[in-house]
Amino acid sequence: MESDNLHQPLKIVPFPLRIAFYLGIVLLMTNINAIVDSFEHPAIPYFDPEHITVGAVAGIISLIMLVILETYLRHLYRALQKIRVLESYLSICANCKKIRIPDSDSRNKESWQPIESYITEKTQTIFSHGICPDCFEKYQTQLKDMPESRDKKNKAVKQRG
DSSP states (O other): OGGGGGGSOOOOOOHHHHHHHHHHHHHHHHHHHHHHHHHHOTTSOTTOHHHHHHHHHHHHHHHHHHHHHHHHHHHHHHHHHHHHHHHSOOEEOTTTOOEEOTTSOTTSGGGEEOHHHHHHHHSSOOOOOOOOHHHHHHHHHHHHHHHHHHHHHHHHHHHHO
């Protein structure tokens, strides 16, 4: 049921509002030591050198953490957009397994591309081909039958000639 949430539009706070929020957090973190000390130790001045130093360090660390957070959120947003594209319906040929490029004419030959190239374009996936046990068994049987049928034909030709 979690995948149902993927189909709802994202509610993203506009960038200027996020920046204002982040600046508010940084300002709060730079002043938190002085604010707490003003209640606990009213004799210490608000602009004490220790408050300024501690506030600057707290503000820089907060700013770095918020930049990391914003970068991570952008990465997650891009990943979610890719997931939404990949989870949409794909038209796939029942015979050759080519995928029709979304929003293209199905009668146009250029609208179809191999599934490997489609997925490689949309993701960072690289394909390496192998053969599953069922297909291996099927093709191994076919390969075994091929030389026998050739030998039978050759023997029949020799017997006639």
